[in-house]
Amino acid sequence: MNATLTSTKEVFQNYAQLRAKHAWEAAQDTVFQGKEGGEAVKKVPAMIIENGLLGAIAFAIEKGEGYFKTFEAILDHFKKTEFASVETTKDVGEWFSKLASSDAETLRLTTSECMAYLAYLRRFAKKEE
Numbered sequence: 001m002n003a004t005l006t007s008t009k010e011v012f013q014n015y016a017q018l019r020a021k022h023a024w025e026a027a028q029d030t031v032f033q034g035k036e037g038g039e040a041v042k043k044v045p046a047m048i049i050e051n052g053l054l055g056a057i058a059f060a061i062e063k064g065e066g067y068f069k070t071f072e073a074i075l076d077h078f079k080k081t082e083f084a085s086v087e088t089t090k091d092v093g094e095w096f097s098k099l100a101s102s103d104a105e106t107l108r109l110t111t112s113e114c115m116a117y118l119a120y121l122r123r124f125a126k127k128e129e
Contacts (some may be wrong), residue, residue, distance in 0.1 A: 018081050019117045024080040026073040027124030040066025043072075045118045047123065053111040057096045070121070072118050083110075 013021075044067065047056040060067035071092045078086040080100055089095045 014064070015081070015113075015116070019077070020120050022077040022080055023073075023117060023120035023124055026076065028119060029069075038066070038125040040124045041066075041070045041118070044070050045115060045122065047119075048114060053107065053114060054096065054100055057099070061082065061093060061096065070118075071120060072094075074114055074117055078110075083113060106125065 044056060044060075047059060057071055060071045062113070064120075075086060075089065075092055075095050077087070086095060086098075089098060099110060102110075
């Protein structure tokens with residue numbers, strides 16, 4: 001019997017796969033290359049540890065450049081994975097406002113997912129052009 005089996009099963013991916021996929025896609029943008037982008041994305045995890053997620057986002061909004069693009073990539077990852085009800089969030093500033101008024105558990109979970117995603121994104125970013 002040489003019947004060909006076809007599968008109609010959906011492919012389910014775990015969060016590690018989704019993080020890696022989204023980070024790889026984001027890193028293909030030239031924003032994450034060179035001094036401003038590549039180095040900025042590598043500094044964000046330490047900023048989150050030192051100042052908290054809200055402090056790091058506030059700095060990124062003020063500073064702009066690669067820091068802001070890093071949080072845009074994180075927000076895009078959250079939208080693609082439908083994480084923490086960000087699907088209606090328009091931009092990083094609105095996301096900051098939502099997080100600032102959220103409960104502590106939401107902020108903790110969001111921070112944890114940011115750090116897990118950044119573990120991939122920072123490895124794909126390039127410091128030098």
